[in-house]
Amino acid sequence: MKRDLLTPMDFTVEELDELFHLAEDIEHHPEKYAHACEGKKLAACFYEPSTRTRLSHETAMLNLGGRTMGFPDGGVSSATKGETVADTARVISCFADICVIRSPKEGAAAVAAHYASIPVINAGDGGHQHPTQTLTDLLTIKSLQGHLDNFTIGLCGDLKFGRTVHSLINALVRYPHVRFIFISPPELRVPDYITEMLEEKAISYEEVTRIEDVIQNLDILYMTRIQKERFFNEEDYVRLKNYYILDEAKLQKAKPDCYVLHPLPRVNEIAVDVDDDPRAAYFRQVQYGVYIRMALILTLLNIQVDPSIPQPSGNI
Ligand code: CP
16 A cells, blocks of 8 residues: 555654654764665656745655656646646656645645555645645754643744644644644634634634734744735735734744744745844754655655664765
């Protein structure tokens, strides 16, 4: 049976622990994994723009000794001639060993996974889910804090359309004593299905509009941009785009170990003067994204590398 990653829930907490353990070993001993995917090919099929997710998956496969192919824009694929995601998934299965797909349509990755005979990784489907970003976020939090339980996270910005937020909340509710503070304009509140799910599980959450009112209570501040591409009209976007700007002055009120994360790209919501603050962790987060995607590719391809045995790192 092939295995896909469509939502963070596709892995149990125990399986996620194994993934994080593998990612940590990759971080500290990359040479052991440098040939693990020799002869394997990853197809990156992106119907929506991306810098990190596409290049991070490609870097991950290259670091593992594999090769990559794909398209960075649906406009240069046969989607422009009317080819469906289902047919494309069948075709890619003839070329590659694993496929990563991003689409503006919710559910597109699930369709691809249904028709593909190779593992499919969801690299973001509309405003729905972005599971590899979530794995990145979890590994980053675990590496910075040392644990994934018992902390308060503030999620700030576009909580309505931000798929990274939806995925991260879904994943974090499985860890004990995680408290959520949602910081958003009223128009961009986290969807009702999420607050209903939190209430059903009796998980603590609060909704506020101002960062300044809660920043001192946070262990993690997860900033997000206003998702311009998902607005129905420009006027609403222009009104809301600068609603939040985290700067060094605001961050002064935060705890000394309150880390600032952001899935990136950033627009205006974090001023550049925050970048030099030791709590600014968003560029470290990008690096963790490569380690976790390397671990994910190995896991979905069911490739085991005995971490105790050093692998050759060059031609012998
Ligand atoms: N975080 C993220 O998804 O970035 P990209 O859109 O650049 O892939």
